[in-house]
Amino acid sequence: xxxxxxxxxxxxxxxxxxxxxxxxxxxxxxxxxxxxxxxxxxxxxxxxxxxxxxxxxxxxxxxxxxxxxxxxxxxxxxxxxxxxxxxxxxxxxxxxxxxxxxxxxxxxxxxxxxxxxxxxxxxxxxxxxxxxxxxxxxxxxxxxxxxxxxxxxxxxxxxxxxxxxxxxxxxxxxxxxxxxxxxxxxxxxxxxxxxxxxxxxxxxxxxxxxxxxxxxxxxxxxxxxxxxxxxxxxxxxxxxxxxxxxxxxxxxxxxxxxxxxxxxxxxxxxxxxxxxxxxxxxxxxxx
Amino acid sequence: xxxxxxxxxxxxxxxxxxxxxxxxxxxxxxxxxxxxxxxxxxxxxxxxxxxxxxxxxxxxxxxxxxxxxxxxxxxxxxxxxxxxxxxxxxxxxxxxxxxxxxxxxxxxxxxxxxxxxxxxxxxxxxxxxxxxxxxxxxxxxxxxxxxxxxxxxxxxxxxxxxxxxxxxxxxxxxxxxxxxxxxxxxxxxxxxxxxxxxxxxxxxxxxxxxxxxxxxxxxxxxxxxxxxxxxxxxxxxxxxxxxxxxxxxxxxxxxxxxxxxxxxxxxxxxxxxxxxxxxxxxxxxxxxxxxxxxxxxxxxxxxxxxxxxxxxxxx
Ligand SMILES: Nc1ncnc2c1ncn2[C@@H]1O[C@H](COP(=O)(O)OP(=O)(O)O)[C@@H](O)[C@H]1O
Ligand SMILES: [Mg+2]
Numbered sequence: 001x002x003x004x005x006x007x008x009x010x011x012x013x014x015x016x017x018x019x020x021x022x023x024x025x026x027x028x029x030x031x032x033x034x035x036x037x038x039x040x041x042x043x044x045x046x047x048x049x050x051x052x053x054x055x056x057x058x059x060x061x062x063x064x065x066x067x068x069x070x071x072x073x074x075x076x077x078x079x080x081x082x083x084x085x086x087x088x089x090x091x092x093x094x095x096x097x098x099x100x101x102x103x104x105x106x107x108x109x110x111x112x113x114x115x116x117x118x119x120x121x122x123x124x125x126x127x128x129x130x131x132x133x134x135x136x137x138x139x140x141x142x143x144x145x146x147x148x149x150x151x152x153x154x155x156x157x158x159x160x161x162x163x164x165x166x167x168x169x170x171x172x173x174x175x176x177x178x179x180x181x182x183x184x185x186x187x188x189x190x191x192x193x194x195x196x197x198x199x200x201x202x203x204x205x206x207x208x209x210x211x212x213x214x215x216x217x218x219x220x221x222x223x224x225x226x227x228x229x230x231x232x233x234x235x236x237x238x239x240x241x242x243x244x245x246x247x248x249x250x251x252x253x254x255x256x257x258x259x260x261x262x263x264x265x266x267x268x269x270x271x272x273x274x275x276x277x278x279x280x281x282x283x284x285x286x287x
Numbered sequence: 288x289x290x291x292x293x294x295x296x297x298x299x300x301x302x303x304x305x306x307x308x309x310x311x312x313x314x315x316x317x318x319x320x321x322x323x324x325x326x327x328x329x330x331x332x333x334x335x336x337x338x339x340x341x342x343x344x345x346x347x348x349x350x351x352x353x354x355x356x357x358x359x360x361x362x363x364x365x366x367x368x369x370x371x372x373x374x375x376x377x378x379x380x381x382x383x384x385x386x387x388x389x390x391x392x393x394x395x396x397x398x399x400x401x402x403x404x405x406x407x408x409x410x411x412x413x414x415x416x417x418x419x420x421x422x423x424x425x426x427x428x429x430x431x432x433x434x435x436x437x438x439x440x441x442x443x444x445x446x447x448x449x450x451x452x453x454x455x456x457x458x459x460x461x462x463x464x465x466x467x468x469x470x471x472x473x474x475x476x477x478x479x480x481x482x483x484x485x486x487x488x489x490x491x492x493x494x495x496x497x498x499x500x501x502x503x504x505x506x507x508x509x510x511x512x513x514x515x516x517x518x519x520x521x522x523x524x525x526x527x528x529x530x531x532x533x534x535x536x537x538x539x540x541x542x543x544x545x546x547x548x549x550x551x552x553x554x555x556x557x558x559x560x561x562x563x564x565x566x567x568x569x570x571x572x573x574x575x576x577x578x579x580x581x582x583x584x585x586x587x588x589x590x591x592x593x594x595x596x597x598x599x600x601x602x
Contacts, residue, residue, distance in 0.1 A: 003387030007373075014375045079371035079432065082335040083388040084360040285338045287298075 004093025064145025126256025133253020194218025318481030370429025
């Protein structure tokens, strides 16, 4: 795994991507720091972190587009996959390399609160909270980018798809607002969801019985849920899409509060996408 | 050493490898021969654990690639059809990375890298970026990659494709010398490639094994008839009639006229009878002078084509 991390780190900085990431990241943090804290004379650095979350929309695709897509395209994945290392260490190694570049860059920005601390007393514990949240949030998005990079062998496609996905995640709270909340819509959505999951299972396993079984079980569960308590379908769409609302979970961190549930949420979210990336690689071998 | 049992790989409806079984003994150099699209690469990808078979299994030293992939991968060095090289790395950086993922430990690493670079003669480009190397050097770096970790088995997919004749000879010699210490499977779609290095050949076509034997036996088994090509001055019909009546002739076929008032004819006979003298007397009695006569040895190319066409006819 160390070898993979080392190799990825090197390739970030032998190609342009590493520098572009670091430069754009530092540029935007610096810009917002200057506007907000220096010119705006605000002692609140967490505001800066929160207001530059949008930068991930561009920065994460830069960091992740190449990760697996380029290996597949150049057929170097043949070397990795026929070497005596596990798929897990390949994917986790790549993920960690991207996270390390991100954290390394983030570490540079400590300089801004340090500058501020020369002008007055800072609430360091709050700033630490802000940083932890920012780190967890970025790491979760990197996992999404990594996953998308395992699907395609085209870097540009990976970048655009990642950008689009992150944009949807960014807008998801607004999208939820606009969706119907009545019971019928909730039930239709639940059925579509079950059908969607069954379809994914079918394409992954090519086993019609397993997929059919899951669809059947899903529908039974939906009916059972309706009989027990039809109210669960009120606002059901929103409740499900909520799971993907990464941005809304950032609020505590912005206030500098470390609460367990968003931390667990981000870590779970990251792990899920890293796990899916591993499965995706595994699945490719069986196709 | 290597055991392949009823291996099948399907891509949707398309059967790329169709129920293949074979074994390779330790120290053997096996040639894997077949036209493009025959399923060579697919078979090799399965053997090395890159893709999974739809059915059947592959064992190396008795270990199933699906059950203990890491164990098997340690025993195999693989040079894929397109060498998996990182253009942005130097040769040294690349081999260092390969050593790391093949778990060659620190002390042996330097030593084994030096030894391998020496063997495949890439020491002089060790500091160059791989993307700037010539095709021949890239291929050798790919080969070096396969040899790292000193695996018992080397699997080489069309190792000489795209190289110039001098490079081809170099790589061939290298493979022959590697054969002393390794079990090797080598694929190719051209015959001379395998006939110079391999002891045994498996011919594969459309995903199926159509022949598997030593080169010697293959030529013997298929080259039962001896072929002569002769040029005779005389009318085609009569000449053919005279030749057909000679004792021992099994098959006569006209190749048309290549010179005025003559005809070229292929004559096949049983290998135990030399028909050249009877042929001469018969034609001279009929006053059709022989202007040229030569034997057509069955080349391996002929064997290859013959095996593949026989297979087609049998279906
Ligand atoms: N990933 C794939 N998807 C679909 N068909 C494939 C794939 N890889 C190979 N094939 C098909 O399988 C057959 C065997 O291919 P291959 O093993 O590459 O042949 P060879 O190496 O002998 O030229 C070909 O008909 C090829 O088109
Ligand atoms: Mg091939």
